[in-house]
Amino acid sequence: MKITDIQVFEVEAPLITPFKTALRTVDKINNVGVYIYTDNGLVGIGEAAPTAVITGETKDSIIHAITHYIKPAILGMEIEDIAQIMERIDKCLYKNTSAKAAVDIAIYDLFAKRYNAPLYKILGGYRKELITDITISVNDTNEMVNDSLAAVNRGFHILKVKVGKDPEGDIQRVVEIRKAVGPNVTLRVDANQGWSAKQAVRIIRALEDAGTNIELVEQPVYYADLEGLQYVTMHTQTNILADESVFSPKDALKLIQMRACDLINIKLMKTGGIYQAQKISHIAEANGIECMIGCMLETKISVSAAAHFAASQKNITMVDLDGPSLCLNDPVTGGPTFDNQWIKMSDEPGIGFSI
Ligand SMILES: C[C@H](N)C(=O)N[C@@H](CCC(=O)O)C(=O)O
Numbered sequence: 001m002k003i004t005d006i007q008v009f010e011v012e013a014p015l016i017t018p019f020k021t022a023l024r025t026v027d028k029i030n031n032v033g034v035y036i037y038t039d040n041g042l043v044g045i046g047e048a049a050p051t052a053v054i055t056g057e058t059k060d061s062i063i064h065a066i067t068h069y070i071k072p073a074i075l076g077m078e079i080e081d082i083a084q085i086m087e088r089i090d091k092c093l094y095k096n097t098s099a100k101a102a103v104d105i106a107i108y109d110l111f112a113k114r115y116n117a118p119l120y121k122i123l124g125g126y127r128k129e130l131i132t133d134i135t136i137s138v139n140d141t142n143e144m145v146n147d148s149l150a151a152v153n154r155g156f157h158i159l160k161v162k163v164g165k166d167p168e169g170d171i172q173r174v175v176e177i178r179k180a181v182g183p184n185v186t187l188r189v190d191a192n193q194g195w196s197a198k199q200a201v202r203i204i205r206a207l208e209d210a211g212t213n214i215e216l217v218e219q220p221v222y223y224a225d226l227e228g229l230q231y232v233t234m235h236t237q238t239n240i241l242a243d244e245s246v247f248s249p250k251d252a253l254k255l256i257q258m259r260a261c262d263l264i265n266i267k268l269m270k271t272g273g274i275y276q277a278q279k280i281s282h283i284a285e286a287n288g289i290e291c292m293i294g295c296m297l298e299t300k301i302s303v304s305a306a307a308h309f310a311a312s313q314k315n316i317t318m319v320d321l322d323g324p325s326l327c328l329n330d331p332v333t334g335g336p337t338f339d340n341q342w343i344k345m346s347d348e349p350g351i352g353f354s355i
């Protein structure tokens with residue numbers, strides 16, 4: 001089954017409320033979709049999210065990378081030769097991981113369709129259901145408490161609380177959220193690089209002393225400050241999850257060897273897709289490090305691919321695939337169902353969309 005054409009298209013989805021982290025504020029998803037066409041009529045679909053502050057990519061850079069580098073590198077190749085396709089995608093240009101992810105996802109969609117099986121089964125088929133958290137954007141304490149209560153009322157039992165924009169107020173934010181939601185809601189805290197290593201240790205210890213029972217703290221320090229991340233991991237009891245510090249399998253191996261984190265967040269937009277994501281999951285599993293599957297501001301298209309990947313991996317024990325729950329509507333129909341915290345895999349071939 002040969003690749004005959006690759007086309008990009010615009011993916012737009014309004015958000016229910018603005019998404020705010022220590023790194024950025026976004027009102028609307030404006031992503032790049034990819035269709036890959038084949039000589040037997042099957043079409044694969046993928047999506048890239050331009051997250052300039054994390055991957056360095058913009059919408060224009062993604063379109064350029066796909067059209068002028070990735071497409072010429074793989075046009076005419078056989079979908080069955082997936083490892084060779086992935087090698088060409090990896091080598092045709094440096095970084096540009098979201099552009100690569102969009103194409104990788106569409107290739108995997110086709111690969112699973114070629115064998116008439118749902119993608120998660122082709123990848124390993126470990127489970128059929130996932131439970132995702134939902135993000136609470138960073139705002140003033142009252143607004144975050146109200147948003148947390150609203151999320152719990154919507155049916156979410158795991159909240160990912162964004163902090164790191166105003167370190168001095170972050171202890172109060174988390175303490176008040178814990179008081180409001182009670183002890184049975186799981187709280188994850190994501191600083192998106194907003195603290196220094198010493199600030200992080202002080203804040204996390206204060207949260208421990210206040211009995212907030214935080215499941216994990218995600219990316220407390222600047223992505224390149226690996227020694228800082230190691231310092232925080234060694235000087236706190238709470239599990240530290242590396243996010244922006246880990247893009248590649250090599251990054252994961254380095255942090256594991258340094259003992260700089262307890263957990264790793266895998267996102268297809270950072271790894272360049274499922275092929276490299278599998279390697280990180282396996283390296284981490286072999287070293288006793290559990291992984292989260294995460295997403296950027298992505299719609300149901302690429303988040304569904306991430307769900308298939310997560311469902312296939314025993315070592316993915318935490319799920320942050322709330323993209324579709326943050327959107328007012330989905331750009332595609334079919335595929336896994338996203339019903340508040342529940343993500344349920346469908347048994348349609350590939351990712352499962354009606355294209
Ligand atoms: C959307 C998801 N819950 C999330 O928080 N992802 C990122 C930030 C993504 C972005 O800025 O688009 C994270 O830091 O985990």
Ligand SMILES: [Mg+2]
Nearest residue numbers: 190218219243
């Ligand atoms: Mg994060």
